[in-house]
Amino acid sequence: MTQGCLKVMTAGQAISRFLQDGDCIAMGGFVTNRRPYVFAREIVRQGKRGLYLEGGPSAGDMDMLIGAGCVSVMIASYVANSGYTQVCRRFRHAVETGAILFDDYSLDVQTIAYHGAALGLPYVPVKNMLGSDLCNLWGISEEERAKRPKLPQKKFVIREDPFNPESLLCLIPTPKIDVALVHAQIASPDGTFRIAGPQFQDLDIAIAAKHTLVSCEELVPDDEIRKNPELNTCTGLCVDAVVHAPYGAHPTQCFGKYDYDSSFLTEYDRASRTQGEFDQFVCKYVTRLKTHEEYLSFLGENRLSNLRIDEEYGFRRGLKRK
Amino acid sequence: MEFTPNQMMAVALARLVEDGKAYIVGTGLPLVGATLAKNTHAPNARLIFETALFEGSPPEVPTSVSDLRVNYGATVLWPQYRYFGFQSIYAARGLIAGGFLGGAQIDPYGNLNSTSIGSYFSPETRLSGSGGANGIATYCDTFIIMKHEKRRFAEKIDYVTSIGWGDGPGGRSKAGLDPSKGPRAVVTEMGVMRFDGKSKRMYIAEYFPGRSPQEIQNSTGFFIDGSRAFESEPPSADVLDVLLNQVDPMRLMI
Numbered sequence: 001m002t003q004g005c006l007k008v009m010t011a012g013q014a015i016s017r018f019l020q021d022g023d024c025i026a027m028g029g030f031v032t033n034r035r036p037y038v039f040a041r042e043i044v045r046q047g048k049r050g051l052y053l054e055g056g057p058s059a060g061d062m063d064m065l066i067g068a069g070c071v072s073v074m075i076a077s078y079v080a081n082s083g084y085t086q087v088c089r090r091f092r093h094a095v096e097t098g099a100i101l102f103d104d105y106s107l108d109v110q111t112i113a114y115h116g117a118a119l120g121l122p123y124v125p126v127k128n129m130l131g132s133d134l135c136n137l138w139g140i141s142e143e144e145r146a147k148r149p150k151l152p153q154k155k156f157v158i159r160e161d162p163f164n165p166e167s168l169l170c171l172i173p174t175p176k177i178d179v180a181l182v183h184a185q186i187a188s189p190d191g192t193f194r195i196a197g198p199q200f201q202d203l204d205i206a207i208a209a210k211h212t213l214v215s216c217e218e219l220v221p222d223d224e225i226r227k228n229p230e231l232n233t234c235t236g237l238c239v240d241a242v243v244h245a246p247y248g249a250h251p252t253q254c255f256g257k258y259d260y261d262s263s264f265l266t267e268y269d270r271a272s273r274t275q276g277e278f279d280q281f282v283c284k285y286v287t288r289l290k291t292h293e294e295y296l297s298f299l300g301e302n303r304l305s306n307l308r309i310d311e312e313y314g315f316r317r318g319l320k321r322k
Numbered sequence: 323m324e325f326t327p328n329q330m331m332a333v334a335l336a337r338l339v340e341d342g343k344a345y346i347v348g349t350g351l352p353l354v355g356a357t358l359a360k361n362t363h364a365p366n367a368r369l370i371f372e373t374a375l376f377e378g379s380p381p382e383v384p385t386s387v388s389d390l391r392v393n394y395g396a397t398v399l400w401p402q403y404r405y406f407g408f409q410s411i412y413a414a415r416g417l418i419a420g421g422f423l424g425g426a427q428i429d430p431y432g433n434l435n436s437t438s439i440g441s442y443f444s445p446e447t448r449l450s451g452s453g454g455a456n457g458i459a460t461y462c463d464t465f466i467i468m469k470h471e472k473r474r475f476a477e478k479i480d481y482v483t484s485i486g487w488g489d490g491p492g493g494r495s496k497a498g499l500d501p502s503k504g505p506r507a508v509v510t511e512m513g514v515m516r517f518d519g520k521s522k523r524m525y526i527a528e529y530f531p532g533r534s535p536q537e538i539q540n541s542t543g544f545f546i547d548g549s550r551a552f553e554s555e556p557p558s559a560d561v562l563d564v565l566l567n568q569v570d571p572m573r574l575m576i
Contacts, residue, residue, distance in 0.1 A: 030373055030388035030402075057373075057388070057453075078453040082349060083385025083574075087450045095448040104437060106456030107372060108406045115403040127410065128460050131485040131497025134452065137442050168498030197393065198375055199401040253390050260385075313381065315390035322574060 007242045008189045011042040011215065011292055014241035018211040019048060022072075023178035024150050026054040026114070026209065027061060028202035029252060031082045032260050034195075035061045036181040038215045038248035041286045041295065044068040052150055054175050055079060056110045056201055059252070060268055063088035064286075067278045071100055073140070073151065075175075077107040083321070084265040089272040103139035103155060105129070109172055114201050117174035117208035125169040129156065135170060150176065180209035183249045184233065185256060187216035188225040191236025197255025199233065206234050213241040215248040217257055245292050247304055258307040259316035323559055327511035328576045330530050331467070332358055332565060333557040334509045335422070338465050343419035344368040346409070346458055349386055351467055352422035354565075354575045357383070361564050370418070372454030374400035374408075383574045387454075406457070413461040413503065420506060421458035424467045427479040430523045430544050431493065432486025432505030434459065434466065435479040442481050452483050459484035460499060463506050470510035475542040487522035512538050513554065515546070526551040 009017075019025065029035035040061035043051075048070050053062050055076025063079060065071050067090030079091040094100045105113070109128045116124040129135045138155045145151045152173035161167040182202045187193040193214045195202055206212045212234075219242065225232060247254075251264035271281035289295045296304065310317045325333075328351065335355025339345060341364035347356045353369075360367050360379065368377045371387040378396035380389075393399060400408075412418050425434035426449050436455055440446035458464060464486075468474060486505040487493050494501045504522075508515040513529035515538075525547040526535050535548030557565075570576050 031386050033386070033388040033390070076451065078451050080386075080450055082387070083389075087448060092448045096445055098444060104451050106452040107454045108409065108457035111402045112406045115406075127499065128457050130460065131482075131488055131494065131499055132456055132459075133437070133442065133482045134456060137481070139442070197390075198373060198388065198399045200373065200388070201402050203401060204403065253388075255390060255393070259390060309390065314393050315382070317382070321385065322572065 007191050007236070007240060008219070009241055009243060011038050011243045011245060012045070014213045014243055015039060015042045015046055015048070018213060018240055019043065019179050021048055022050040022052070022150070024052040024054060024176060025179045025181065026056070026175070026177045026205040027058070028180070028182040028200060028205060029249065030057040030198070030200045031059040031078070031080055032084070032265070033198065033253045034183050034200070034249045034255065035059055035252045036183040036215055036248065037061050037250060037252065038183070038243065038245040038292050039181040039213060040064055043070055044282060044286050052148070054110070054177060056114065057107060060085070060088060060265070063090045063272065064282065066090045066094050066100060067272065067275070068282055073101045073148065075103045075105065077105050077110050081265050081269065085269045085272070090278060101140050101144060104134055105172070106134060111201055113172050113174050114204040114208060117177065118204040121174055123171045123173050125161070125171050127169065129170050130158070130168060150178070177205060177209040178211065180205040180212045182206055182212065183215045183254070185216065185254065186218045186220055186225060187214050187242045188220050188222045188236070189242060190222045191239030191242055192222070192225050192232055193234050193239065194225065194231055195233045203233055206238050211240045212238050213243065214239050215243040215245040217246050217248065217254065219244040247296055248292065250299070250304070255314070257309065258304070259309055259319050261303070261307055262319065262321045323556060323562060325557055325562055326576070329562065329565060330557065331509055331511055332576055333561060334514055334530070334554065335465070335467065336362065338507060339364050339367050340419060342366045344370055344417060345419055346370045346372065346421035346462065348372070348422060348424070348454070349384055350424065350575055353384065354570055356422070357569045358561070358565050361568055362561055372405055374402045374405035376400065383570050383572070385574070409457060410461050414500065418462050420463040420465050422465050422467065423455050423458060423484060425483070427474050427476055428466065428468055428508065429476060429479045429486070431488060431490055432466065432508065432517060432524065433479060433482045433488070434484040434486060435481045437481040437483045439480055455484045459486065461503065463503050466505055466508045468508055468510050470512045470538065470541045472541055472543045475544065477544045487517065490522045491520065493522070512541065513551070523547070528552060528554040530554050531556045
């Protein structure tokens with residue numbers, strides 16, 4: 001945790017200060033909704049290496065980190081830009097060629113493991129995964145885990161319920177997250193942030209992580225955000241960096257603000273088919289553009305304003321989606 | 323009346339939905355089927371999403387379970403962990419009538435693979451993974467949507483992502499799971515399969531107009547009993563009209 005208004009900085013400063021090669025990172029949002037793309041793009045620009053991704057409902061942002069060579073380990077339940085790319089392609093290629101270490105959980109198990117981590121618990125007992133290959137096959141073996149102290153040293157342990165010996169339970173270790181990346185609608189300089197609409201797993205990873213970096217659509221004064229604490233999601237005590245980044249979740253959706261950018265997601269679907277086209281895509285939209293502001297001006301006001309939601313519906317009515 | 327195989331599937335899925343009951347739905351055809359049901363015979367069916375976004379009535383087809391379109395008319399937008407508790411508690415109390423699942427491979431006992439083809443450790447094809455499917459199969463009755471091909475309906479599947487009836491009678495108890503829950507129906511472009519109460523094996527319950535039990539057997543990689551099969555009712559003109567002009571006019575899914 002960093003002091004007061006010293007927390008306001010650029011995405012570049014936040015990533016270079018708080019995210020180290022080899023860290024375990026978790027990202028907020030859900031597949032094509034409120035993913036913290038502004039940070040993902042910055043991680044690619046800075047060429048971070050050896051990251052361990054705690055995936056949950058992960059998507060194109062993590063796929064981009066894999067394609068850019070930033071990742072060596074991932075634990076996830078789903079990696080998709082749903083509706084555009086059913087299995088993210090750089091992820092798929094990396095798993096099929098063994099380029100990254102990968103293990104599977106189910107989505108609700110990861111959800112509850114992040115919640116357990118936010119409660120300070122060492123593990124969570126669940127029924128999920130029993131009787132399936134999620135409980136038979138370890139994508140990352142115990143020997144591999146032993147070489148990597150940041151990883152849980154076992155995928156799971158099956159035990160009888162001590163209070164009900166007839167019943168089996170699958171014990172899931174809670175992850176030790178180094179850095180959580182979250183995009184919120186509103187934040188203030190002391191780190192307090194407010195997510196409007198679905199929260200997904202964001203508060204849990206923000207509480208659990210050693211460092212939490214927040215990007216926001218609107219940066220408002222501390223006394224302003226404190227006028228309505230009942231609407232706030234997280235105390236700044238859990239937050240290290242606040243980045244003012246309108247459209248920071250582009251190309252994904254942001255409740256109350258904008259819809260997904262279908263043509264961008266379609267372009268990524270095509271480009272991510274091969275490493276060569278992916279590299280060109282990343283150059284065009286990420287590395288060539290040095291800051292978030294450059295990214296936005298490259299996309300252009302017209303393209304972005306066409307994504308603004310219709311207030312009455314909460315999404316862009318009639319948005320071209322194919 | 324003309325209709326495509328996908329449209330017939332959506333209609334068959336809608337017929338599984340009962341008015342007033344709650345269902346866990348994903349995107350794609352299940353959501354189209356459930357939305358069709360809500361706009362025809364089951365206006366009070368409640369749709370639950372694994373994102374913990376509850377009971378919305380999307381006016382346009384959502385492309386994911388987190389799509390802003392899912393929030394429209396919703397009762398609560400809970401944090402995601404709330405779905406976990408709701409699913410296990412309310413499925414056990416019988417208040418979730420079922421969850422819809424898809425997969426790449428299925429075996430005669432309804433065990434499903436949505437993880438990988440070939441060896442798990444060096445897959446020929448890596449698929450999407452469990453998402454919320456494993457949890458739904460753990461706690462709830464399920465309705466499964468599949469493409470009907472011999473290589474997909476296999477005696478032995480490459481990876482069990484979501485348990486069905488396990489290895490047959492008693493299979494779920496052995497795994498530590500509620501034996502009263504499990505797969506109820508499999509809907510494909512050819513018909514509707516169900517599971518025998520005793521043997522827990524899949525059988526043909528219905529074949530769609532223009533299909534036959536023999537055609538289904540020819541597209542199934544294990545023996546499948548067709549002795550109880552009957553031909554499904556074709557969709558009515560009214561239902562097709564709602565499907566094509568109201569539920570998915572952009573033809574995103576059908």
